[in-house]
Amino acid sequence: MVLLRPLGALERWKPGDLDIAKASLRSQLLRLRHHASVLVWLNGSDNAPPADVERAYLDVEAETHWPNPTLASASQTNTAGAGPSGVKMTGPYDYVAPSYWYVDKQSAAYGFNMETSPGPAIPSLASRESF
Numbered sequence: 624m625v626l627l628r629p630l631g632a633l634e635r636w637k638p639g640d641l642d643i644a645k646a647s648l649r650s651q652l653l654r655l656r657h658h659a660s661v662l663v664w665l666n667g668s669d670n671a672p673p674a675d676v677e678r679a680y681l682d683v684e685a686e687t688h689w690p691n692p693t694l695a696s697a698s699q700t701n702t703a704g705a706g707p708s709g710v711k712m713t714g715p716y717d718y719v720a721p722s723y724w725y726v727d728k729q730s731a732a733y734g735f736n737m738e739t740s741p742g743p744a745i746p747s748l749a750s751r752e753s754f
Contacts, residue, residue, distance in 0.1 A: 636676075641675075641676065641679055644676070644679070644680075645679055645680070645683050648680055648683050648684075649683050649686070649687060652664070652683065652684065652687045652689050653687055656687065656688070656689055656690055656691075657690075661691060662691065662692075663691055663692045663693070663694055664684070664689060664691055664692070664693045664694070665693075665694050665695075665696055665697055666680045666681075666693065666694070666695055666696065666705065667695055667696035667697075668696060668697055669696065669697065669698055669712070670696055670698065670700075671695035671696040671698075671700045671702045671705075671708075672695070672696075674702070674703060674704065677695060677702055677703075677704040677705065678704055680704075681693070681704050681705070693705060694708045694709070694710065695708055696708060697710060697712050697737040698710070698711070698712050698737075699711045699712070699713070710737050711737065712737040718745065718746065
């Protein structure tokens with residue numbers, strides 16, 4: 624994904640930036656749309672794009688017949704275009720027992736976290752083999 628401005632910047636894009644972003648998105652979607660490992664497309668990373676940019680991205684995704692789900696960002700964000708993201712990225716960033724994901728009833732995405740990995744406490748070999 625091409626980021627045309629720093630995260631958190633409030634200024635508008637320069638003339639022509641949106642056309643470049645749409646062309647880049649179109650190229651990436653056409654190249655990746657049948658790739659077996661692409662599960663979901665994020666129109667933003669930590670933050671959703673501004674509403675006008677999101678609308679333009681959603682139009683490109685429709686034009687290219689993007690087959691997979693599309694989210695505004697990897698964060699727990701609701702947008703007018705994409706709706707609720709259904710994911711979260713608030714951690715924990717180390718291994719926790721699987722039951723942890725089923726006791727978190729507060730977020731829209733309990734049971735699924737975008738940025739968690741095994742971390743330093745990798746589950747035992749027996750646990751991984753039973754998985």
